[in-house]
Amino acid sequence: MSRTLTGEVVHEIEVKRSRFIARAAPVANEDEARAFLERIGDPGATHNCWAFKAGDQYRFDDDGEPGGTAGMPILQAIEGQDFDRVMVVVTRYFGGTKLGTGGLARAYGASAAEALRSADSSPLVQKIRLRVSLPFDCINAAHQALETHTAEKLDETFDSNGVTLVVTLPTNHRQAFTNQLRDLTRGQARIARI
Known part of the structure; x- marks a missing residue:
């Protein structure tokens, strides 16, 4: 059974001096997801990558990272833990060392997955x-x-x-x-x- 978050959650990891801050929140639709992104996205950060899923709707964005290295791993973290009606934004502050495509995908996916894993959630009743x-x-x-x-x-x-x-x-x-x-x-x- 799918579940959703009961509130917002923040989780931070550091990989080779780059900071990845995952923020997740329950959302009902794309409009709420975009409002969350506008509220918490940091224009001074290197990247604000995100994904959301609400029923059959889903979207993701790499925000300038190489294609498939950020938004898709975040979406996979959401789906892998059977979450729905959830938006996750991972903000990256570059630490000076390039991580490569595999390293980026692992860092974005891990920060999103850990934020969801540590969050309070409740089952979604269809x-x-x-x-x-x-x-x-x-x-x-x-x-x-x-x-x-x-x-x-x-x-x-x-x-x-x-x-x-x-x-x-x-x-x-x-x-x-x-x-x-x-x-x-x-x-x-x-x-x-x-």
């Missing part, structure tokens, strides 16, 4: 959104099923046929929620994914 339509007399059954399956009611509308709920719940609870609600409403509930 959620699904459902529309539930049922008669008025079944509303209590719906609320009982919502509570049982840690579902959240996002919207509730009434019309002459009954009530329609829009709910979100953990994806792995969908089948059990559907079964319970259909049993409690004697098959009167109509449930559809939104």
Whole structure:
């Protein structure tokens, strides 16, 4: 199961007098990732290399380092530890000794990996959104099923046929929620994914 950070984290390593400072934060999308980069990137540093992953979206940048030596190793550190919705920026201050492409890739990847390894994280619970339509007399059954399956009611509308709920719940609870609600409403509930 994927996980994300519970807050920001910083980790620093030194390789042949070059300082690599990895900063990581939870992000929901690319806009948040870019805002984090703008906030913590140091224009006075030699390089601010980064990668982020948020669901199916991911991006990385070598910021002037040789291609494939910085952004990709950072992204591999994120994916290798099964993180999602995470941005990592590794800021390098050149120490006077060239590291070569292999040395750069190892340094960027190691600083990102160690920052993530030392960070507090929590599992990401994949959620699904459902529309539930049922008669008025079944509303209590719906609320009982919502509570049982840690579902959240996002919207509730009434019309002459009954009530329609829009709910979100953990994806792995969908089948059990559907079964319970259909049993409690004697098959009167109509449930559809939104």
